[in-house]
Amino acid sequence: MTRSVALTVNGTEHAFVLPVSTPLIYLLRNDLALNGPKFGCGLGECGACTVLVDGTPARSCVVTLGTVEGRSILTLEGLGTPDAPHxxxxxxxxxxxxxxxxxxxxxxxxxxxxxxxxxxxxxxxxxxxxxxxxxxxxxxxxxxxxxxxxxxxxxxxxxxxxxxxxxxxxx
Structure with missing residues (x-):
């Protein structure tokens, strides 16, 4: 099912019209160009795609957009910068x-x-x-x-x- 999904990524609010079954990693990497989360196994087992959802680690390759609607996502890019790392x-x-x-x-x-x-x-x-x-x-x-x-x-x-x-x- 495709519909508008709103979420906050690295402190910025976003809205996308995508299938709610889309894995979060695809939105982060393809639509927002956030390449911190890596696609590793696609099964949630390796941890390379980990992001924080409301402060809790989550595997973005198995978390779908429908499950993170209205929530805050933090990626590696949201922690710090090359000049001022976290x-x-x-x-x-x-x-x-x-x-x-x-x-x-x-x-x-x-x-x-x-x-x-x-x-x-x-x-x-x-x-x-x-x-x-x-x-x-x-x-x-x-x-x-x-x-x-x-x-x-x-x-x-x-x-x-x-x-x-x-x-x-x-x-």
């Missing part, structure tokens, strides 16, 4: 937590959600949060260090928007 992005850069980089979108978005809910996670909590984000390059140690560094960076930034940018997202 603390989670900055920590991943500092720790060189990338090899091919394909998984990083999911790792960063999942980390952002984790730190919004658990500001000082243990190593076990980090591993549990990221267990469904696949990385085949072997940068798991660097990713773990990046998450713990991000927690320290965010602890030094007071305010309600330190972890999740303003725009209707609920931590």
């Amino acid at each position: 603390p989670v992005q900055a920590a991943f850069i500092t720790e060189q937590a990338a090899q091919c980089g394909y998984c990083l979108n999911g790792m960063i978005m999942t980390t952002t959600a984790l730190l919004a809910r658990t500001p000082d996670p243990s190593e076990a909590e980090v591993r549990a949060a990221l267990r469904f984000n696949l990385c085949r390059c072997g940068t798991h140690v660097e990713i773990l260090r990046a998450v713990l560094r991000a927690a320290r960076l965010l602890a030094d930034q007071p305010g309600p928007d330190a972890v999740l940018p303003a725009g209707g997202l609920t931590p």
Whole structure:
């Protein structure tokens, strides 16, 4: 069924006339040119396409437009900029937590959600949060260090928007 669907992406309201069964990733990548979410498995299993829906990680390859109508979507592009990266992005850069980089979108978005809910996670909590984000390059140690560094960076930034940018997202 095709109809108008309204949603907020990275703080900007949008309305599209598309089939409600369209996977969110297609709208993000094809219509909004947001290439942070990567198409990996198409089954919601690898995590490369992770976005935050009202502050909660969601696999945009299996989430349909009909299920996110009226909700707030945050993508990697909504976190920070190349000149002013979000603390989670900055920590991943500092720790060189990338090899091919394909998984990083999911790792960063999942980390952002984790730190919004658990500001000082243990190593076990980090591993549990990221267990469904696949990385085949072997940068798991660097990713773990990046998450713990991000927690320290965010602890030094007071305010309600330190972890999740303003725009209707609920931590």
